[in-house]
Amino acid sequence: MSVEIRDVGVDLDGSEIVRGVSLTVAEGEWVTVIGPNGAGKSTLLRAVGGLVRFRGTIELFGRSSAVLSRRDRARLVAMVTQDPVVPPGMVVLDYVLLGRTPYIRPLGRESAADLAAVDQALSRLDLTRFAARRLESLSGGERQRVFLARALAQGATLLLLDEPTTALDIGHQQxxxxxxxxxxxxxxxTVLATMHDLSIAGEFADRMVLLSGGRVAAAGTPREVLTEQLLARHYGARVRVVDGDFGPLVVPVRSA
Structure with missing residues (x-):
């Protein structure tokens, strides 16, 4: 398994946000965590990324998260948050190069291998022409590709995506x-993500986990989790679920 989470709990500011969550993500799998606002989705992802303290056990590629150094974790896990911090005036090349930090010695300089990894990431995401551009000058979709390029340059094999389509129009989401x-x-x-848009989440995930009140309320394939009954119970939503080519499509239904 790439990720194994067993009975994980997280307290923030005296409140229990995540409660006894267990789930697994196989190597090469895409698992998306869904749930209403406040369900604990982002907090769970931050626990996997080592950004918050947690109870229970998280194993990454067979190694306990508790014993991983920050540098070792960064070589295994890359995380793209909802609002990445971007230093003012930073150009694309320098931002993507930050992904090589786990491989550069303290007070050291980037190597030829580091620069090659950055060039490859820029090329794979069609960003080479933007290398000298400031991030604030790019569109939302272009910036999101830059954030992914940094994660790719990091060389990690587990990608954590926290609401990767936030503030993007439907074209850029796709x-x-x-x-x-x-x-x-x-x-x-391997991808572990959180998403609000249920239809687009169901099209890309191999499996889904529904969190509600910090606990796992349902888990399985998108067709098993995205049901009208479950969404009504945990979101309080009136929806119709239509079977699509790549997964179920969730359509809100207006109240009479």
């Missing part, structure tokens, strides 16, 4: 997710 899916298929890459 572009970004299809790009991640292609990178996964090219391998070796």
């Amino acid at each position: 572009e970004v997710l299809e790009l991640v899916d292609q990178l996964r298929r090219d391998g070796p890459l």
Whole structure:
């Protein structure tokens, strides 16, 4: 298994946000965590990324998360958050180069191998022409590709995506997710994501986990999790679920 989470709990500011969550992600698999606001999705992802303290056990590629150094973890796991911090004025090349930090010695400089990894990441995501551009000058979809390029340059084999399509229009949502899916298929890459858009999440995930109140309420294939009954119970939503070519499509239904 790439990720094995057993009975994980997380407390933040005195409140239990994640409660006894267990799930697995196989190598090369795409698992998406869904759930209403406040369900604990992002907190769970941050626990896997080593950004918050947790109870229970998280194993990454057969190694306990508790014994991994920050540098070792960064060589295994890359995380793209909802709002990555971008230093003002930073150009694309320098931002993607930050992904090589786990391989550069303290006070050292990047090597030829580091620069080659960055060039390859820029090329794979069609960003070479933007290398000298400031990030703030790019569109939302272009910036999201830059964030993925940094993760790719990092050389990690587990990609954590926290709401990767936030603030993107539908065209850029599809572009970004299809790009991640292609990178996964090219391998070796495993994806654990959180998403709000249920239809697009169901089209790309191999399996889904529904969190509600910090606990696992359902898990399985998208067709097993995205049901009208489950979504009504845990989202309080009136929806119709239609079977699509690549997964179930969730359509909101207006109240009479």
